[in-house]
Amino acid sequence: xxxxxxxxxxxxxxxxxxxxxxxxxxxxxxxxxxxxxxxxxxxxxxxxxxxxxxxxxxxxxxxxxxxxxxxxxxxxxxxxxxxxxxxxxxxxxxxxxxxxxxxxxxxxxxxxxxxxxxxxxxxxxxxxxxxxxxxxxxxxxxxxxxxxxxxxxxxxxxxxxxxxxxxxxxxxxxxxxxxxxxxxxxxxxxxxxxxxxxxxxxxxxxxxxxxxxxxxxxxxxxxxxxxxxxxxxxxxxxxxxxxxxxxxxxxxxxxxxxxxxxxxxxxxxxxxxxxxxxxxxxxxxxxxxxxxxxxxxxxxxxxxxxxxxxxxxxxxxxxxxxxxxxxxxxxxxxxxxxxxxxxxxxxxxxxxxxxxxxxxxxxxxxxxxxxxxxxxxxxxxxxxxxxxxxxxxxxxxxxxxxxxxxxxxxxxxxxxxxxxxxxxxxxxxxxxxxxxxx
Numbered sequence: 001x002x003x004x005x006x007x008x009x010x011x012x013x014x015x016x017x018x019x020x021x022x023x024x025x026x027x028x029x030x031x032x033x034x035x036x037x038x039x040x041x042x043x044x045x046x047x048x049x050x051x052x053x054x055x056x057x058x059x060x061x062x063x064x065x066x067x068x069x070x071x072x073x074x075x076x077x078x079x080x081x082x083x084x085x086x087x088x089x090x091x092x093x094x095x096x097x098x099x100x101x102x103x104x105x106x107x108x109x110x111x112x113x114x115x116x117x118x119x120x121x122x123x124x125x126x127x128x129x130x131x132x133x134x135x136x137x138x139x140x141x142x143x144x145x146x147x148x149x150x151x152x153x154x155x156x157x158x159x160x161x162x163x164x165x166x167x168x169x170x171x172x173x174x175x176x177x178x179x180x181x182x183x184x185x186x187x188x189x190x191x192x193x194x195x196x197x198x199x200x201x202x203x204x205x206x207x208x209x210x211x212x213x214x215x216x217x218x219x220x221x222x223x224x225x226x227x228x229x230x231x232x233x234x235x236x237x238x239x240x241x242x243x244x245x246x247x248x249x250x251x252x253x254x255x256x257x258x259x260x261x262x263x264x265x266x267x268x269x270x271x272x273x274x275x276x277x278x279x280x281x282x283x284x285x286x287x288x289x290x291x292x293x294x295x296x297x298x299x300x301x302x303x304x305x306x307x308x309x310x311x312x313x314x315x316x317x318x319x320x321x322x323x324x325x326x327x328x329x330x331x332x333x334x335x336x337x338x339x340x341x342x343x344x345x346x347x348x349x350x351x352x353x354x355x356x357x358x359x360x361x362x363x364x365x366x367x368x369x370x371x372x373x374x375x376x377x378x379x380x381x382x383x384x385x386x387x388x389x390x391x392x393x394x395x396x397x398x399x400x401x402x403x404x405x406x407x408x409x410x411x412x413x414x415x416x417x418x419x420x421x422x423x424x425x426x427x428x429x430x431x432x433x434x435x436x437x438x
Contacts, residue, residue: 021287023167051272066242071152080301094149102142241381289373296377367423
């Protein structure tokens with residue numbers, strides 16, 4: 001019996017989602033530690049530098065985020081259809097794409113950094129610190145990008161314990177090295193970069209070890225299957241659509257950071273502190289979205305419409321419950337979290353001013369995050385691409401209309417409007433997705 005005909009219960013949804021939530025929570029905790037460690041220096045510039053450097057590299061890496069999403073969707077469907085050879089071939093393809101993409105980033109680092117700061121209005125001090133940070137951390141790009149493929153493959157296999165251990169190892173090591181390099185050795189911003197560099201390479205090694213069963217036989221060397229023209233074309237179409245979607249969503253977040261920098265270093269630092277709240281929400285939701293990706297993909301591979309619908313509704317229910325809890329946590333403890341992340345009185349004051357947007361974000365963004373997972377599982381990448389373009393344009397118009405009058409308030413408002421637009425537009429395409437299951 002395939003995984004697709006196994007009952008989709010609350011327990012099964014939570015068994016997939018909760019370990020991923022626990023694993024992903026360590027990622028924004030890592031971001032908070034990065035921010036908090038340099039925040040102890042008592043200056044706004046180091047906070048802004050780590051923020052800009054991490055956002056730029058994160059944007060470059062997440063251009064390859066299609067690799068995780070596409071691998072989950074295609075592998076889940078292959079499992080649902082009982083195509084074990086294709087499951088192994090998808091892992092090999094993902095690793096090859098990841099390594100090639102990471103090497104391309106390393107080779108092109110000079111023009112990429114130059115282009116990034118051409119559009120950044122940050123102060124010279126922030127720019128200099130951020131450049132040093134990126135010059136160190138970028139050498140782990142092949143590991144960071146390949147990890148997208150490994151993680152996606154493990155999630156599709158419902159090997160959630162491996163995903164949890166992998167994330168805990170990487171982020172736990174990163175946090176430990178952060179504290180040692182910055183607080184102990186006084187390496188400053190560069191210490192944060194070295195910590196991430198070492199953690200990402202160690203994570204790749206551990207991830208490959210978790211996938212060792214796929215390499216124990218001969219199927220991974222079936223190059224005729226790995227490079228099969230029809231399967232490569234399908235993967236290319238899905239990944240290209242998801243790449244365009246990634247470009248649009250990163251365009252929103254990168255422009256948000258750069259536009260915020262135009263309001264001064266204190267506002268830039270405050271936005272970076274508050275962005276950690278948004279990352280916490282996104283990474284928590286990723287657990288339930290990942291459950292949707294896996295269960296929807298398997299149901300579609302087995303051509304079971306009722307299972308697909310049940311997977312979509314049950315994962316969405318738990319995602320909504322999670323976001324309501326997060327909104328309440330931010331409302332009650334938001335001020336305290338800000339104080340932990342920075343000792344700068346000016347940054348604390350500015351961050352508190354915009355905290356209400358973080359309380360609203362989990363509820364307003366729920367539909368967008370969950371429908372992304374549902375559409376990934378169904379490999380409806382064309383819909384995801386098109387609706388992301390629509391959301392990007394709505395964000396741009398909202399920012400253009402709101403910022404002249406409301407400044408940083410208008411910028412935050414435009415970001416939340418883009419979340420709502422993505423959720424509504426994808427919801428309108430859901431009936432066509434369900435019909436795909438037959």
